[in-house]
Amino acid sequence: MGDTFQDRMNTGSEAVYAAIERGDYQGQGTAPIESALLDAQLDASGDEQDGDL
Template identity: 85%
Template sequence: MEETFQDRMYLGSEAVYAAIERGDYQGQGTAPIEAALLDAQLDASDGEQPKQ
């Protein structure tokens, strides 16, 4: 079965959550977390084919 956008977005957001739990963003505010989530969304959308 092919991975969907939702699958890739879930995995990306789980990676960001794990980084938060490890304390990777501690003391940096929300900006790097927001950027990481946007990167995950961009990465997730890279696998989608444009509709014609």
């Protein structure tokens, strides 16, 4: 698990921006993009708070 928070955050952000470039969020406004970036930040934090949803 040698990745740092910044490495994981960069990877998550790159995935979101790639989705934007593909047009995955076209016509949906900014809310889903903001949500995806927040999810990437949570994933990058490494917190073990994966409760049952």
